[in-house]
Amino acid sequence: MIKPKTSESQLASVAMRKGSATLRFLLPVIVILCVLLLWFFISYINLFPAYALPSPVAVLKSFKEEMLAGRLVNDIIASLWRVAVGFVIAATFGIPVGLWLGQHLYAKQAFVPMLNFFRFLSPLAWIPFAILWFHIGDKPAIFLLFMATFFPLALATMSAVATIPSIYFRVAKDYNYKGIELLTKVTFPAVLPQVITALRVSYGIAWVVIVAAEMVGCQDGLGYGIWEARNGLRLDSAVCYMIVIGVLGMGIDRLLAQLTKLPNVRWGYER
Amino acid sequence: MYAGVMKDKSSVNRLVLENVSHSYGAVAVLNHLSLVVNPGEIVVLVGPSGCGKTTILNLLSGHIEPMSGSIQREGVIRTVYQHDGLFPWLTVLENISIGLRSLKDATQREKELRELLELIHLEGFEHHYPHQLSGGMKQRVELARVLAGDSDILLMDEPFSALDYQTRLRMRHELVRLLKERPRTVVFVTHDIEEAAQLADRVLVLSNRPATISHELQINAQRPRDLTDNAVIEAMTAILKELGLQTSDRNDV
Ligand SMILES: Nc1ncnc2c1ncn2[C@@H]1O[C@H](COP(=O)(O)OP(=O)(O)OP(=O)(O)O)[C@@H](O)[C@H]1O
Ligand SMILES: [Mg+2]
Numbered sequence: 183m184i185k186p187k188t189s190e191s192q193l194a195s196v197a198m199r200k201g202s203a204t205l206r207f208l209l210p211v212i213v214i215l216c217v218l219l220l221w222f223f224i225s226y227i228n229l230f231p232a233y234a235l236p237s238p239v240a241v242l243k244s245f246k247e248e249m250l251a252g253r254l255v256n257d258i259i260a261s262l263w264r265v266a267v268g269f270v271i272a273a274t275f276g277i278p279v280g281l282w283l284g285q286h287l288y289a290k291q292a293f294v295p296m297l298n299f300f301r302f303l304s305p306l307a308w309i310p311f312a313i314l315w316f317h318i319g320d321k322p323a324i325f326l327l328f329m330a331t332f333f334p335l336a337l338a339t340m341s342a343v344a345t346i347p348s349i350y351f352r353v354a355k356d357y358n359y360k361g362i363e364l365l366t367k368v369t370f371p372a373v374l375p376q377v378i379t380a381l382r383v384s385y386g387i388a389w390v391v392i393v394a395a396e397m398v399g400c401q402d403g404l405g406y407g408i409w410e411a412r413n414g415l416r417l418d419s420a421v422c423y424m425i426v427i428g429v430l431g432m433g434i435d436r437l438l439a440q441l442t443k444l445p446n447v448r449w450g451y452e453r
Numbered sequence: 454m455y456a457g458v459m460k461d462k463s464s465v466n467r468l469v470l471e472n473v474s475h476s477y478g479a480v481a482v483l484n485h486l487s488l489v490v491n492p493g494e495i496v497v498l499v500g501p502s503g504c505g506k507t508t509i510l511n512l513l514s515g516h517i518e519p520m521s522g523s524i525q526r527e528g529v530i531r532t533v534y535q536h537d538g539l540f541p542w543l544t545v546l547e548n549i550s551i552g553l554r555s556l557k558d559a560t561q562r563e564k565e566l567r568e569l570l571e572l573i574h575l576e577g578f579e580h581h582y583p584h585q586l587s588g589g590m591k592q593r594v595e596l597a598r599v600l601a602g603d604s605d606i607l608l609m610d611e612p613f614s615a616l617d618y619q620t621r622l623r624m625r626h627e628l629v630r631l632l633k634e635r636p637r638t639v640v641f642v643t644h645d646i647e648e649a650a651q652l653a654d655r656v657l658v659l660s661n662r663p664a665t666i667s668h669e670l671q672i673n674a675q676r677p678r679d680l681t682d683n684a685v686i687e688a689m690t691a692i693l694k695e696l697g698l699q700t701s702d703r704n705d706v
Contacts, residue, residue, distance in 0.1 A: 356514070356532055448584070449583070450541075452584055
């Protein structure tokens, strides 16, 4: 008697949480259409002069223009490359450093204030040094991305290690896990769900920082594209770049979100 | 872990606590406790909460060192925890295979794994993760893991106490069956007097902190034992009396 009742209410609550598939698709589309309409309307009634607020049509035109000139694609590739390199370097150092700090109390006590200092120091503050040290091109941008993501990644990994239930280490001891094996087979998988979340967060930071970095330190890239549009008073082109940056950023986050679907990390998200 | 080639048969798998005392700060937990667990024996510890049962298991496993007294342990010791002892990032099969880490031969390990999986009746769940299993299934996986390979001594700290009553009854029978297939020396901690009476060769009733053995009860009946078996009821009566929980002694309390 009780069973069907609970499963029914469970179904109901699942439906509440997920909503219907059509609505889930339709609702955001409606919001986006509304924003576009508002934009149309404001530019139509000339609330602002056309050079200060380009119309959707002008943006569409400039999109076509940039595509045909090949500049947009080139800039996308340049930015993606820099983010990928900077991010991968930050992750390859940040995650192991975080694991190490998490396991050594004195190292943790010694380094955490310093790491926190750099985490709260905006990476953009490094721009003068980046350009002085690395001149113009990929290197200063990659350096800035590293500075932006290394510290949050290391700190997040470190705090994740502190939350590992002690029972896992007891079991590990019962079965003779030691040293590097303990690290790779117990500590790392135990924090992996939290590390994936940290990766997504710091990727978000990286994608924000790349635009600023490219405005000053590069001759191409999406940030540079906006900067050049401003210099040429081509805000239609700037808006076109803005849309590309937003859409690409979301897309890559969706890709990273796929990591949370890995079977051996699901446990970390189902509590 | 083995004593080596000169292994003396009588000392194999034997656990000995001699005059062991332990305290946490000002809290004296164990006071000159002596205890011998014989090879193949199932010893069940019962006693009031906080009297030091978990501490005894931690001493036996070597997880903590006693402040005084000596401990002898021979053989591979493994622990079954109350819950969440499985690695959540590993599947059932991978969790069990942790118990076979010392087995190098891959085909033999594969064979062992299948056998264990069959033993705990979890065929078809080998690729499930712990969070996809019920509490009883998880504890069965834990049992398979400690029984895998070359283990000699099992320490169990209230392994079934997080389960519902019926599952608990079933798990007791399961444990008896598994130990018939793969005999081990067992030290089992429980609050459940029925459990003690159904499983134990010897029940040790512990006193309040600092713990000493206040009563020792040998149960010779064959396993599996039903709850309603005379031997079980007699043992339960004796334990309850010792704990001051038997109704006929009500006026004493
Ligand atoms: N790590 C510790 N630090 C300080 N005191 C501790 C520690 N572990 C246990 N104790 C104390 O030692 C006493 C015995 O603890 P223990 O866990 O062995 O009891 P127990 O018999 O297993 O209790 P329960 O039946 O509730 O599990 C308790 O009073 C507890 O407060
Ligand atoms: Mg306990």
